[in-house]
Amino acid sequence: MTKTVTFAGDTHSLALGQRSLAPDATLHPLLPVLISGAPISGEQHWNYPLDIAFDYAAVDTSLFDQAPLAGLARWAPLLPPLDPMLSFGEGGTPLIPLSTAATSTELPVFLKDESRNPTWSHKDRLNLCTVSTAVRSGAKGVVVASSGNHGISTAAYAARANLPCVVLTPSEISKTFLAMLKAYGACPVPVETAHRWPMVRAICEQAGYHPTSNLTPFHTGHPFGPEGYKTIAYEIFLQLGRVVPGAVVVPTGYGEQLFGIAKGFRELVTLGLAPDMPRLFSVEPSARGPLHRAVQTNEPMAMVEAGETRQYSIACTASGYRGVLALEAGRGSALTVDDASVSAAQAVLGREGIWQELSSCAALAALPQVLASGLSGPIVLIGTSGGFKDPIEAEILPVVEPSFARVAEHVKANSGIDLRS
């Protein structure tokens, strides 16, 4: 069955609906977006995430004969319905060969430099999808809890969508982060960590906003987001000359990018374009590493203590089930690296002329562990963002009381955005 979903200003998508990642794989309609995860049945106390199901039989594989240029709308059939007006040259990021001096191996190793995106991180691939969905859902605005790349990217796409944007931040944030949010016209609202997610929910429920993540206590992520990350797999495959790498190494927070990359490679197999998948390796800070814990304990997800780490962008205390699924699909391992080895990797990349944020450098720091697993073929490290995203100078902002009324007052006073209108 061929089914093409469209909306105003739409590109043609072969998306069929939201599919639960629970074993029953229930298919739900594309809208409303299940931002609280797959509906719970019976005794279960946590929600499964979802992804998007596609009509693969209807895909014209000549789609993959094009050059891997920027602009994700070129992959529209395999993405959720996009608002092409939101696209501003996401993706098409270069695959940079690293020197053997940097990698200490004769195997070819590449860095996929996601700092070349519109807001200089991989998150733009996700937010093209999530903010398109916000537009399609008729949301009054966009809200996200973030202290970094995700919030910046959400703010930029909300601006393109002409939607107000509220970003719930920690009270101590980097000046660059703050400057970027303001440049895109978003309103940062500092609230205490424990209150950030409840406030996202309050703003969604009371102001009609759409989140670019999720509303579940356990992380499920936005159902539409990881589809954007799939294009990383498409590009790597084409950039290597229609070759599947031996391994892809992914700095991992909630595992959304990892899941998206795994899904992209699996689709290449499904479509008959690639013979098999690469091995996938997640890399987390050794001070935390909830996905590593989940894999060790054979649980769908895990929580860990908030150990100290400077790998801010991947410093999660809860893992996402998507990460587990991705590692299963990619015959992968959940690796961890300490801050010292990541700092050393950052310096090594600097000597290659590449300045990545510290979290990004976790992939290179994990390379000895990846090589020890005895694989062949080229290795691709995912570089998520530029070094300028790490806090060079911090600013301490007074926190806002965690009530919708106080948050709405703060937003109104600081940005003119009226959450009650």
Next chain:
Amino acid sequence: MTKTVTFAGDTHSLALGQRSLAPDATLHPLLPVLISGAPISGEQHWNYPLDIAFDYAAVDTSLFDQAPLAGLARWAPLLPPLDPMLSFGEGGTPLIPLSTAATSTELPVFLKDESRNPTWSHKDRLNLCTVSTAVRSGAKGVVVASSGNHGISTAAYAARANLPCVVLTPSEISKTFLAMLKAYGACPVPVETAHRWPMVRAICEQAGYHPTSNLTPFHTGHPFGPEGYKTIAYEIFLQLGRVVPGAVVVPTGYGEQLFGIAKGFRELVTLGLAPDMPRLFSVEPSARGPLHRAVQTNEPMAMVEAGETRQYSIACTASGYRGVLALEAGRGSALTVDDASVSAAQAVLGREGIWQELSSCAALAALPQVLASGLSGPIVLIGTSGGFKDPIEAEILPVVEPSFARVAEHVKANSGIDLRS
């Protein structure tokens, strides 16, 4: 005559030599690099700049049938000899359509987003060429006087070339700038403004370093640099569907990018690929504007007072002759814009999800003047770098005494680089 110049690890270049931009257009060999400008004859008291001459008759124009992906080595026949190991995905930057809300015109207007380069500015196109030339010249290191994008980019390419790099900076510099230089392993040396250029010369002469700009009292620029900028013209032409835009609007400092873009479009005409050139507009801060002055006074170059402006990247007090030549070739005008209008343009771009450095926004600020000139066809604004390059936090460093000995001591103490070895 077909002549292909190569060196170790080289790509094939059809470069013939360095050509003086004086009316006599004397052709000099490719090496040594004439970093002090074209040799002076007779009464003349200033040096003409040079560019590179190519054997256009030997160019296979199927070169332009390729997709405008990142990686400038793809244009090797029309570039000076490159060290392909230095390339890490320069160029191939997206051409982003701006909304009519942002531009107040029905004409299509695009931003060429050069913040998508390896060090997030247009300068990477230039430094691939200049640092390749440093390698080819057998230089012991690379030196540049810069307070921003140029120094950052030089540092990154020097790192890739495994050459030490010294950057002569002002004493007050942004923390981001400092962090980037250090990440790439370069040594910043704060010296007073008047001493920066003499110190570049001293380091070239006494330490055997190669500059990525020039050594002349009047700006001539590195002969090889603007060739890298030509690729911006090639990409725009292909991205518009083999169409020459009506106008290209370029934030202008010394006019090297402007010259490069003009040369690229002229080459498309020479090669029979395009019918004519776009009109070219330079944009400078109204508080300075030496190119505007030179055009007004019909002089090859001009000096102006150092008026106050926050458009740091284009805040020159001396113009380059290349700028005059580019505007002549492009039937262009030298425009100026004040800081207030540029700040307003930066906010407008922010609402498009685009955060450009302030100087970049001069192009959009000048758009009403460009439109008043009554042109047709699409307009391309050059966006040079991201907003995070503007000083968010400044650091004040103690200046170093302007003697080679003191500078060498400072470099040794702070970076281990020995300028005397």
